Amino acid sequence: MGPTIADVARVAGVSRSTVSYALSGKRSISDETRQRIFDAIHTLGFTANAGARALATQRTMVLGLLMQFEPDEFAPAMLQYVMAVTETARLKGYDILLVTDHDGPAALKRITDSGMVDGVVLLDVLHDDPRLPVLRAAHQPAAMVGLPADPEGMDVYDLDFGEAARQIVDHLSDLGHREIVLITPPKHVFSRGGAYGWRFRDAAVERAALRGVRLMAHHGEADTSRIPAAVNQVLDARAEATALIVHNDATAAMLPAVLGARGVSVPDDLSVVSLYSADFARTFSLPYTFVESAPGLLGQSAVEALVRRIDSPGGLDRPVTRFIAPELVVRGSTR
Amino acid sequence: MGPTIADVARVAGVSRSTVSYALSGKRSISDETRQRIFDAIHTLGFTANAGARALATQRTMVLGLLMQFEPDEFAPAMLQYVMAVTETARLKGYDILLVTDHDGPAALKRITDSGMVDGVVLLDVLHDDPRLPVLRAAHQPAAMVGLPADPEGMDVYDLDFGEAARQIVDHLSDLGHREIVLITPPKHVFSRGGAYGWRFRDAAVERAALRGVRLMAHHGEADTSRIPAAVNQVLDARAEATALIVHNDATAAMLPAVLGARGVSVPDDLSVVSLYSADFARTFSLPYTFVESAPGLLGQSAVEALVRRIDSPGGLDRPVTRFIAPELVVRGSTR
DNA sequence: CTGAAAGCGCTTACAG
């Protein structure tokens, strides 16, 4: 195809190894020689072949990004992870192989065994994620977003959902609310093993009890077309509730329309707090007080940890589970 | 790292070439030998190294997907292209290298010159797209979604926006509407060179003139937080209008809330037609009559064309520009 | 039906 390192060597009148060293800077080269080499590189338009380099160095400079677009998932939020991951990877010199196969374990095995990537980022890790056994067998560096049951040996980054729930309940309780409704992620998120669902809910329930507040949790509706009816139903059933916590992107996105149609004004009739990213709020023009879910920070942290681990193969530092501290952003939807 | 083809050969008691041929099926092998080979492969857990294979075959089985997440873009719609592209690629045996660099031409040159991919899919191609010169110089198979000024030598897939506009105008005109407002993509889409903006608008204007209908085009607002005000302003200025055409995802997503707040009921007070994908409509629970923008079909077609071209390097068939025929889906938001 | 060997395009000890 394009020119090879041999062509550059010939034009510059040096050996291939010298060209290689000029490229990598791994040994000193006389100014004059280096000049000739880079001139040759320029006139030929040479770029090193990635495959050959990977074969020789055992490094592909590619990271795998494993995610699944569940058909029943609310996709817009996923995109923010993708953006953060690809951007951070590029900053560190890596490209991203995007893997969305329905069969996650098989896909992971494929890209890992064939040496296509130097490491993998797993998104939306489940409590008992079927990809983890594959990962452990593969002995590939990995970083994940989402807390598995057994994070041993893995770098895990996730929001501290428990703390997020406590902050929100405290905030509402401090304001005097005594009847709170919580809309959690849809049922299938729980049964699939999305731990963030019950980590948030259980902490909210516990904290509410501690503070003498009544908090009732309801599953959010997965089918967007049925969300308005579902929200209305919950609100009807809990007429005494003065505050609503929404831990579900799809419901949050539709809430202004639903509450508007219902004639409920926020925060006069109802205080509302949600959990999502500021970007998400902007896209959907959501005005609610919220806890930042920090997809950008999580994606970035995961990639940085992964790259660090790739760079120190010995494993200098032990793998960590790190919880991002949640941050409550008051926007005036509560009183 | 893992076992190599040499390990398999040794265990099976054959030569490396025989193992390779057993894998590829490119020459006949005795049943007994093949059995021994696959046994060895299984017990060793062998998977061919992708880099080595790519170096030998000049094929990486990876496609580059080039897209930009413009900060001012409404991202949710982008995701549907990504899903269609990755899914179709996998079906054809390819993986996807996701490239989102802000400097598109440089990124394209990088992955192309280094031989990381066998071909590229360009999304959101502009009228005078700076990536095209790079592509032509690279001599890499490519397929694009979005119509460039000069598609010569390129496989281009795009919706027939002109026809979409005509169908919509005809539909409204047939229903008796004589005053129509069109909200186009934001101004920056036009100045950036997103041809779909003016292809739709110009066709709508022309068709309206032909049918004796007044049609006023207004740029959509890019800043989501300012969309409600912008829509209200347009509607105030065109109080006589009985129909609204929305060619802007962000505005469409917020339209139910905006019209609801305004007390406008559809289709009694105003007929509404939009242009988006059915998936998008579902995500945002949009009830409007619309023309399907077909991101799934476009992404799939582009990948299939790309793979075809990769497989027939001679270039058996000439590159084509193919417009997907738009399809009007009546949902009862017009009368 | 099978094997020995060259080659894909790099990197990196080993020598000088």
Next chain:
DNA sequence: CTGAAAGCGCTTACAG
């Protein structure tokens, strides 16, 4: 400061 050579792990003509 620079070069010759081996090696990374595959594939594929060339021979038999």
